[in-house]
Amino acid sequence: MTAIRADGVAKSYGDVQALTDLSLSVERGDLFGVLGPNGAGKTTTMEILTGQLDPDTGSVEVLGTDPTTDPVEVRRQIGILPEQESPPSFLTPREYFSFVGRVRDVPDATVESRVAEWADRLSFRAKLDTLCSDLSRGQQQKVMITAAFLHEPEAVFIDEPLANLDPIVQETVKEFFESYRADGNALFLSTHHIEVAESICTRVAIVADGRVQRERRPAELGEGSLLDEFLANIR
């Protein structure tokens, strides 16, 4: 069943044509990666799909809702983690999760138990009551990943999901992504890192010049082939 769809999407910022004719479709159970060089249009695509930006032309749908006409409903149903997003510096992780839980209609007791589970999974229990401004970049990323999944959405969008995480936590996060996907949810990742796309994605779209140039299933490619595909499609 399709969870995320874009058809013929174009978007320009003044004279800059960020997306020319972008189409993609993400099924439930997909761990879908968008791989592309700087300026390819990955962030623009993610902002359009998550109801933060309207396309000029084309259509989009996320979990059966059109983000251009009902962005609030789409944002209620999904989790989002934009690149370099930080938790509020003036709150502790526990306070931030409580805030996110209220905005997302998660009962306080459920927030508490899910936070305990995530804090153990990502090893940040000792930092739950430390101001977010005093956390390292990696610890802040752990907080943001937890917040994105806190209301157990059926689709999650993450830009550079493994940024700043140490290798052990990266493995834990990859395992979680795999189980989340296998449970029938949709995960949409944007990355520059070919090895990340190759190691965790079920499908990868190579985006360049504002459109999907090629789509591949890494499991069906030989090791290193995604790099060759990438290089062949960005020139």
Ligand SMILES: Nc1ncnc2c1ncn2[C@@H]1O[C@H](COP(=O)(O)OP(=O)(O)OP(=O)(O)O)[C@@H](O)[C@H]1O
């Ligand atoms: N607010 C904006 N105003 C003007 N141009 C923009 C704006 N946002 C993005 N662009 C332009 O649109 C194009 C696509 O940008 P986008 O941020 O979507 O690419 P990206 O693939 O996410 O890049 P990166 O990998 O560097 O983050 C680029 O040429 C960029 O300069």
